Amino acid sequence: LVGEALRGHLEEVFLVSKVLPGHADRKGTVAACEGSLRRLRAERLDLYLLHWRGRWPLEETHAGFTDLMEAEKIRYWGVSNLDVADMVELTALPGGDAVVVDQVLYNLSRRGVEWDLLPWCREAGVTVMAYSPIEQGRLLKVEALGAVARALGATPAQVALAWVLTQGTAAIPRSGSPDHIREIRGAVDLHLPTEALDALDEAFPPPGGPTPLEIL
Ligand SMILES: NC(=O)c1ccc[n+]([C@@H]2O[C@H](COP(=O)([O-])OP(=O)(O)OC[C@H]3O[C@@H](n4cnc5c(N)ncnc54)[C@H](OP(=O)(O)O)[C@@H]3O)[C@@H](O)[C@H]2O)c1
Structure with missing residues (x-):
């Protein structure tokens, strides 16, 4: 449905998708992205995120993101629902500091991230993307x-x-x-x-x- 709605409008949008944790090993990440691109009828995503941390080590997902970057199937990669300790682990990986976004629950009634995650991301140059903002x-x-x-x-x-x-x-x-x-x-x-x-x-x-x- 989204692919159909986007037909002729791809240049006007910032296209984001996410890989589910169960698919987030190196090969699975690439395959999941390729499936999304096919369904969206797009050649490249602007941003691809790990939906939340699951059973695969972050190295695996990061390797998949790197393959996708090299193949020009994504412009940027990021994560979702990762707290400070996970972000520290991710950015300590070689190339892990290329993460651009952490998408987390943030709104007036959910301000917990202001204590540590928001300042950490600001310092690291990672954009926090607030989901469910109302x-x-x-x-x-x-x-x-x-x-x-x-x-x-x-x-x-x-x-x-x-x-x-x-x-x-x-x-x-x-x-x-x-x-x-x-x-x-x-x-x-x-x-x-x-x-x-x-x-x-x-x-x-x-x-x-x-x-x-x-x-x-
Ligand atoms: N990364 C994650 O784990 C995660 C988790 C949850 C959500 N998300 C993402 O975050 C995005 C938004 O989150 P969300 O849908 O959970 O919550 P949200 O954007 O805070 O709220 C959406 C709800 O608010 C209503 N709404 C929107 N604008 C309104 C307005 N001006 N006046 C009155 N009601 C309004 C919508 O109804 P109408 O359609 O009637 O306007 C809809 O029911 C989605 O893209 C979702 O995929 C990510």
């Missing part, structure tokens, strides 16, 4: 978020997304509704003043200590 819609019902949004003449989704971007992370909201997509786009232009950031910190406090990486 907590699958649940955040939008929180009154404190609604109050900040009303004061700014914006919507709760726009404030929640602008906040994620303010933290220096990328966000990948999902929507099947054209109206919601237009609303989401508005978040890019929304500036959050200090009073709004303070009100959000009060309603959704930052972590007070180390928190294991959460997943959805």
Whole structure:
């Protein structure tokens, strides 16, 4: 379906896919990517991620990513759901520091990564990509978020997304509704003043200590 939707539009998108941990040995990573490319009717992915850490050593997946880079089937590679210890292990591999992204659960109600993973990634030059940035819609019902949004003449989704971007992370909201997509786009232009950031910190406090990486 995505391949069909993308026909004639491949140049306009940043195409990302992930390899499942069960397929993530060297050969399996290459085969999984080639299968995705076939289904997407694309010659190259912009970014290919390990979905989460499974039974294969990181060396294996990294070797597969390297093969795919050399064959020009992917432009960049990264990971998802990896916490600091895993990132340290990955970047200690020869060539492992070429990782560009860690895609993790991050939004106003899930701020644990601010304690250690976010600073670590910032220092290492790894982009954090926030998945479920509006907590699958649940955040939008929180009154404190609604109050900040009303004061700014914006919507709760726009404030929640602008906040994620303010933290220096990328966000990948999902929507099947054209109206919601237009609303989401508005978040890019929304500036959050200090009073709004303070009100959000009060309603959704930052972590007070180390928190294991959460997943959805
Ligand atoms: N790496 C991982 O392990 C992992 C795990 C989970 C998710 N993800 C990825 O993260 C992306 C997004 O995550 P997600 O789908 O879990 O959560 P999300 O983007 O936080 O929320 C999606 C939900 O919010 C609704 N929504 C979107 N915009 C809205 C708006 N403006 N107003 C009201 N409702 C709105 C959508 O419904 P409508 O369709 O009706 O707009 C949908 O039900 C996906 O691409 C997913 O693949 C990755």
